[in-house]
Amino acid sequence: MTIPTTNGVAAANDRAQAAKQQVSDRFGTRAIHVGSEPSTETAAVIPSISLSTTYAQAGVGNHKGFEYSRSDNPNRSALEAQLASLEGGTYALAFSSGSAATATILNTLQGGGHVLSVNDVYGGTYRYLKRVAEAVAGVRTTFVDLERVFEGMEKLDSYWEKDTKIVWIETPTNPTLRLIDVQAVADTAHARGAVVVVDNTFLSPYYQNPLLLGADIVVHSLSKYINGHSDVIMGAAITNTPALADKLRFLQNAIGAVPSPFDCWLAQRGAKTLHLRAREHGLNALRLARVLSTIGVQRGWVVNVVYPGLSTHPRNALAWTQLSARAREDWPEERIAREGGFAYGGMVSVRVAGGKAEAFLEHLRLFTLAESLGGVESLAELPSKMTHASLSVEDRATLGIGEDLVRLSVGIEDGEDLKRDVLGALEKAFGEGEGK
Numbered sequence: 001m002t003i004p005t006t007n008g009v010a011a012a013n014d015r016a017q018a019a020k021q022q023v024s025d026r027f028g029t030r031a032i033h034v035g036s037e038p039s040t041e042t043a044a045v046i047p048s049i050s051l052s053t054t055y056a057q058a059g060v061g062n063h064k065g066f067e068y069s070r071s072d073n074p075n076r077s078a079l080e081a082q083l084a085s086l087e088g089g090t091y092a093l094a095f096s097s098g099s100a101a102t103a104t105i106l107n108t109l110q111g112g113g114h115v116l117s118v119n120d121v122y123g124g125t126y127r128y129l130k131r132v133a134e135a136v137a138g139v140r141t142t143f144v145d146l147e148r149v150f151e152g153m154e155k156l157d158s159y160w161e162k163d164t165k166i167v168w169i170e171t172p173t174n175p176t177l178r179l180i181d182v183q184a185v186a187d188t189a190h191a192r193g194a195v196v197v198v199d200n201t202f203l204s205p206y207y208q209n210p211l212l213l214g215a216d217i218v219v220h221s222l223s224k225y226i227n228g229h230s231d232v233i234m235g236a237a238i239t240n241t242p243a244l245a246d247k248l249r250f251l252q253n254a255i256g257a258v259p260s261p262f263d264c265w266l267a268q269r270g271a272k273t274l275h276l277r278a279r280e281h282g283l284n285a286l287r288l289a290r291v292l293s294t295i296g297v298q299r300g301w302v303v304n305v306v307y308p309g310l311s312t313h314p315r316n317a318l319a320w321t322q323l324s325a326r327a328r329e330d331w332p333e334e335r336i337a338r339e340g341g342f343a344y345g346g347m348v349s350v351r352v353a354g355g356k357a358e359a360f361l362e363h364l365r366l367f368t369l370a371e372s373l374g375g376v377e378s379l380a381e382l383p384s385k386m387t388h389a390s391l392s393v394e395d396r397a398t399l400g401i402g403e404d405l406v407r408l409s410v411g412i413e414d415g416e417d418l419k420r421d422v423l424g425a426l427e428k429a430f431g432e433g434e435g436k
Contacts, residue, residue, distance in 0.1 A: 027086065027206065027326050028275040034085040035078035035268060049265050050074040071253045075264035080236075082268055083226070086205040088212050089238035091245035093252050094264060098201065098221030098235035099124050100257035103132070105197060105217060105237060106166075107255070108247050112138035113165040116156075118180060119143035120173035120399050122199065123388045129168075147315075150181045156188055164192065169215075170199040171322070175383040175407040176400050177202075177306045177349050179315045182322060186214025195244070201225070201374070203345045206278035207327050211240055224374030225346070227270035228277050234259045234267055277376065277412055279330065282309070282343025284418055285410040289348045290340045291419050296350075301426040303351040303404065309344030311336065319344050347373060348408045356429040357382055357404050363425035366418060373409035378418060380408050 025033070038045050050073060055066040066072050076094050084092035095101040102125055106115070117129060121143070133139035142159050146169065149156050167189045171180040186196045197217045198210035204225035210218045220226055222234040239245050252258060259267075289307035296302030308319035320328070323344065331342040352360050361369050367380040371387050381387060384396055384403045396402070410418065 030085045031082065031274055032272045035080075035082035036272070047075065047078050047265065047268070050261050069261070070256050070258055073258075073261050073264070075261040075268070076259060079264040079268045079271075082271055083205075083220075083222075083236050084238055086226075086271065086274070087200075087218050087238040088205075088209045089218065090240045091242070091249075092236055092238045093245070093248050094222070094259050094267075095235040095237070095252065096257045096259050097233050098199075098219065098223065099128065100255075101219050101235035101237045102128055104248060104251045104255060104257065105219065106133050106139060107137070107251050108244075109133075109137065109139050109165055112140070112163070114161040114163050115139060115141045115166045115168055116159055116164055116194075117141050117143050117168040118146045118170055118173060120145075120176055120178055121168065121170055122174050122201075123390050125168070125170075125199070127390060146180045146185060147178045150184045160192065164194050167194055167196050168199075169196065169210075170202070171208075172202050172308060172345070172347065174202060175347075175349055175388065175405065177308060177347060179308055179318050179322070181318060182210050182213040182215055186216075190214070202347055204274060204278055204374070205324075206274055207282065207324055207343075207345050208322055209324055211238065213322060216241055217244060222267050223372065225278065225281070226274060226374075227267045228274065228374060228376060229266075229270050230372065230375035230377065232263045232266045232270070234263055275326075278327075278346075279343065280412040281346030281374075281410060282327075284412065284415040285346045285348050285408075286310070286339060286341055286343050287415055288408070288410055288419055288422060291423065292348070292350055295423065296426060299426075299430075301353055301356070301430055303353050305351075306349040307341070307344065307347075310341040313341075316341070346410045348410055350406045350408060351402075351404045352406055352426075352429075353404070354430065355404070356426075357406050359429035360425050361406065363428040364421060365425070366413060366421040367408065367425075373407075375409070376412050378409060378411035378413060378421075380406060383407050 036047055053069045055063055057063045079094050080092040084090060129141040144159050167185055169180050169185060182198060189196045195216045197219060198215040199219045200208055200210055201221045201224050216239060218238045220236045222236050223232055237248055286309050289305050289310055292302050293305040308315060336342050361380055361382060364380055367378045370379050371381055373379060383401050383405055388401050
């Protein structure tokens with residue numbers, strides 16, 4: 001199928017070229033300035049919110065890049081330019097949710113096809129692949145433990161089919177934080193003509209840039225770290241491939257799962273502080289993981305702590321390899337030795353001993369019991385009964401998502417307060433503290 005290049009795509013190409021001119025600026029500078037150039041009409045420093053649904057034309061087909069807000073909008077355009085710059089991409093597309101971005105990418109598989117997906121995938125992606133893409137579009141999916149495959153314990157060939165078109169990765173995975181070697185997957189997939197999609201929500205563009213590791217498309221739930229304030233539902237897809245960008249732009253307009261101008265404005269504003277928030281998320285998470293893996297384990301409260309940035313994590317070397325150059329700059333060898341690892345995002349998974357996971361969650365004060373992640377505030381949840389409850393008991397057991405597994409989204413509050421909150425909740429859950 002030939003996808004027509006619309007005026008929206010041409011405008012996106014122009015914006016991408018303009019953003020490339022600023023590539024020499026560092027991450028934080030680009031976060032603040034790309035897409036936020038002062039208005040040529042009013043000289044306003046901060047972009048205004050453009051609520052208009054339609055735009056005047058000087059003549060038939062003669063317009064300033066905007067015709068109808070479903071096709072494009074100044075606020076969405078500005079956000080997309082910012083996102084492409086932060087991910088090291090050329091083209092970015094914003095959607096009304098991360099799930100909408102996922103659905104749009106999978107809609108490129110016209111006439112069916114086969115997808116290889118990491119088995120420990122976000123529940124919403126699993127649901128769409130199995131109950132929508134398969135049932136409606138005839139897209140088949142095989143869920144594979146890609147960590148084992150690329151550790152040499154299994155062979156990918158046994159899962160590959162003649163019409164395998166997409167390999168879908170999350171790294172770290174949700175919620176067990178397993179790591180997938182993006183470059184190894186990309187090398188294998190590209191040799192067979194498949195597209196590699198990486199969901200980078202858990203780390204954000206600050207800590208990891210999958211396009212630079214060989215991925216073809218990067219997906220984000222912007223609701224998480226990029227927006228960072230738990231007040232926007234939105235998703236995005238970023239790519240360097242013109243043909244993929246054209247297909248996705250066509251489908252974005254045709255399907256119409258686009259975000260509102262106000263949400264785009266909020267997400268763009270949130271992303272301007274991503275580099276500051278990400279550092280604090282990562283440092284708090286590392287220090288909390290270290291405390292839990294020492295005091296928590298010693299006291300018998302915790303069975304295991306999963307945080308790939310810990311020096312004791314079995315795949316710590318891969319985490320370092322896939323860490324962005326800017327994030328590595330913050331972690332010279334002496335600091336890694338002092339802290340017991342390096343910052344690797346704000347997510348920590350903990351296996352609580354003695355069937356006390358729910359009791360632990362009930363005693364937390366600063367960590368709010370809630371789904372989602374990546375906001376400035378700390379959140380905690382029990383995946384087996386919350387975010388991953390839609391999986392079968394058998395599937396959860398295979399993935400290691402038991403009722404002992406707690407997922408922590410570590411916020412940017414004072415780190416000492418967070419450590420005191422978590423240790424105090426564990427103490428009370430095991431009947432050793434006040435309020436037992």
